[in-house]
Amino acid sequence: MSDKEKATPAFKLIPGTGFLVDGFRFPSPSVKAYFLSHAHSDHYTGITDNWSAGKIYCSEVTGRLVVYLLGVKPEFVHVLQLDVPTDVQGVEVTLIDANHCPGAVQFLFRLPCGKRYLHCGDMRFSPALLSNPHLCRSQGCTAVYLDTTYCNPRYTFPPQEESVEYIAATLTALLQQNEKRRLFLISTYVIGKERVLLEVHRRTGKRIYVTERKLGALKCMELPGLAVEDVFTTDPRETCIHVTQWGFLGDTWPYFRPNFVNMEAVRAEHGVDEVVGFVPTGWMYEMKRRTFPVREKGPCKIHLVPYSEHSSYKELRDYVQFLRPAQVIPTVGVDKDDNGKSAAAQLKHFRNLVMLLVMSSQKVQ
Ligand SMILES: [Zn+2]
Known part of the structure; x- marks a missing residue:
């Protein structure tokens, strides 16, 4: 160098x-x-x-x-x-x-x-x-x-609370519909977007699947008033809400390109009718629209949610x-x-x- x-x-x-x-x-x-x-x-x-x-x-x-x-x-x-x-x-x-x-x-x-x-x-x-x-x-x-x-x-995005509410409300509403078996995927880094996960848990009462490594990182953090084991599990079969690593649902830079191949593979692996993904990021959000974009292909849907730290x-x-x-x-x-x-x-x-x-x-x- x-x-x-x-x-x-x-x-x-x-x-x-x-x-x-x-x-x-x-x-x-x-x-x-x-x-x-x-x-x-x-x-x-x-x-x-x-x-x-x-x-x-x-x-x-x-x-x-x-x-x-x-x-x-x-x-x-x-x-x-x-x-x-x-x-x-x-x-x-x-x-x-x-x-x-x-x-x-x-x-x-x-x-x-x-x-x-x-x-x-x-x-x-x-x-x-x-x-x-x-x-x-x-x-x-x-x-x-x-x-x-x-x-x-050109970078305007809503307050974090609005984005957290959107993900939690959308996911909760779909959970209450029983006509299809669904798997929900939420994209995060190893650290970050914990507010989304905590609110999804609070609203649905369900534990959220994370990897052992992510669970260890969550234990290092101070989550408000909650024991990590009550919110998260490392058994993917126990819950239909999973955290996936960043990039699994698609590349976000310089613009979002969904990865439906990954989603379809997960759908087949878990034997569900539909896979619903949420990608919370600030990077894609420079558009002036009131609703958040949804990309879909067959039984795979991705909600792009402006969420910025x-x-x-x-x-x-x-x-x-x-x-x-x-x-x-x-x-x-x-x-x-x-x-x-x-x-x-x-x-x-x-x-x-x-x-x-x-x-x-x-x-x-
Ligand atoms: Zn940072």
Whole structure:
């Protein structure tokens, strides 16, 4: 790998600290502390079971997940409590809920010189976050490192509750019709979309099939008021509601292409009349329609449901408007080799909301 390829992107470095956020592909003696915002693979890339470059600072749930999923030795995990400002090498660090997947946090770094940096990791802004006093302490910060996954006005999607309701209500209504034997498939990553699964369980009273690996990951999380074994089972014959791995029902990028071959195989294997799939994702949703699309072929149907654990375009702007930072630094969709062009295209969306804009390829002040 060339030196250029190895260069740590500026949007992973916190100036004046030697701290690196979600940058495990770039271990270096000059890094004073490694921070992990959450346990999604695009953020923990570089962590393996023999990670030893330094302690990984993260939330309790994320700590358990990296030990379970990646085999990281526990002595390399340093858990920080949510909402408790903690001194890390002379810098005050506060973990703030990111409303993303279980364990996901934003990091507020307060330096002795008074500079404050908010690194969002991946996050979905919600007005409910604004009651967090530590987010209020982030207002007017030196820079916000922003999850710009959907930084384009064409990305609008409904509140998560609406999407969860759609899946739970559709599935419950079909369950109550007895004329056909059906198998329901819900696509998820190893971590994420737990809110959908919990609501489906609550409404139907049925346990949901997951793999042993997914069950182990669910045990690492803190599910509100429920025992994991009461909600999930690893016996596929026990229930007609199954979680399938992401991509099984079709590829979602750059547009959705259903995989009816997989669905038909599952239908035959389970001997049911119909297979109904649900794909909750933000990626396909840039259309301005009121109903959610359904794709079908014979006895196989797929409901495409806009469900995002990242901020919509409007939510991104609302968040920046609330924070009023001096700088916005995009962390997603930025090409570090295009002389700042992609970052500039994103930053124009926040032009009137910040005091100063900085290209992510430039050095952060
Ligand atoms: Zn994520």
